Amino acid sequence: MLPVSVPPHHRPSLHPPTVGVVVLAVLAVASSAPLVAFAAAPALAIAFWRNLLAVGALGPFALARRRAEFRALVGGARRREGWYCVLSGVALAAHFATWMPSVKLTSVAAATALVATQPVWQGLIARGQGRRLPPAVWAGIGVAVGGAVLASGADFAVSGRAFAGDLLAVAGGLFAAVYTAFGERARVSISTTTYTTVCYGVCALILLVICLVGGVPLGGYDTTTWLAILALVGGAQLLGHSMFNHLLRRIPATTVSVLILLEAPGAALIAWAWLGQLPQVAALPGLGLLLAGIVVVVLGGVRAGRRAVLAPAPADAATPLPDRPAG
Structure with a gap:
């Protein structure tokens, strides 16, 4: 979700509870890839259930509070925004259908770092x-691309399976960017709750069709796998987004943008401590370079946007780059 910046003088000073929220938010999004790798279920099925269950959690509240807004999206004055919600859901389905299988093929560290290329796209x-x-x-784009090539090249030298996972993760970053671009247009005039409910609903429907056509089993999992899926919904899908949006009232949007990138090293640490999974040593310099390049992209885009606000610029002036969806 694209955060809305709050003027610095409106933000309270940083204090221990805020630091706790930061840690919790980072852990929530960082847990996504390790949970996908851990769950004994097909990645596409996990993607379907995390979106369907998220709709189940958000839907009743959204319908009770935003009924008029839903009607406007279907046949009213906001029909165009309704189509943007649908297109955003299609892009989100493509994001999950590429990135989540990548976690099963390559290392958690590589998958989370390569999908973080979303600001580049x-x-x-x-x-x-x-x-x-x-x-x-x-x-920053040049540095990030160079890092991605180095990391993927190291995986290709070791395993074709890991290299395929790297490519899927990069595609996941691309589709995340498309999802954000459509979402940015949809949320100009509609609430985040309505947008999220429609988007997740469309995404779940598309993933259901893919699973049914592809013969992907949607049930029969053990209790531990279902608990992992529920943790995905409550953590990365709901809690992570909510926490980062809450942080925008206390710390600058630029800082939040960079904090979200901590998902990659955070996920790698969780995968190492919990799953005993380590990335290829030869890939580590490339992954570090990739993340450094993305930080430069995010900071450069936000600073250009601030200059555009302070001094009105032409229509083609640079604008801040949106954050990618958590997890």
Whole structure:
């Protein structure tokens, strides 16, 4: 979800409870990939259930509070936003259908780092729409791409399976950027709750069709796997987003954008401590370079956006790059 920046003078000073929220939010999103790797169920089925259960949690509240908004999306004044919600759900389904299987094929560290390339793709989409990107963003894109090539090359030298997982994770980052781009348009005039309910619902429906056509089993899992799926829903799908949105009232959006990137090293540490899983040693320099490049992209985009706000710029002026969806 794209956070809305709050002016610095409106934010309370940082204090221990806020630090606790930061830690909890990072752990929530970082737990996603290790839980997917741990669960004894097909990745596509896990993706379906986490979205369906999220709709089950959000749907009743959204329908009770936003009934008029839903009607406007279907046949009212906000029909265009309704289509953007649907397209966002399609892109989210593609994101989950590529990234979640990647966790089963490559290491958790590689999958989470490579899917974090979403801000890079977001910048390229913005450039394709005619917006100017500052030199710092282009430099960050170059560093991130170089890091991704190094990391994927190391995996290719070891295992074709791991390399396929790397490619799927990169595709997951691309689809996350498309999902964010459509979501940005949809949420101009509709609430986050309504948007999320429709988007997750469309995503779950598409994933259900894919699972049925592909013969992917949707049940028969052991209790531990179901608990892992529920933890995904409560953690990365609901808690992670909510916590980061809460943080925007206390710390700058730029800081939140960078904090979300802690998912990659956080997931790697959880996978090492819990699953005994380590990435290829040869891939570590590339993964580090990749994350450094993404930080440069995020910071460069946000700073350019601040300059555009302080001094009105042409229509093609650079704008801040949205954050990627957690988990």
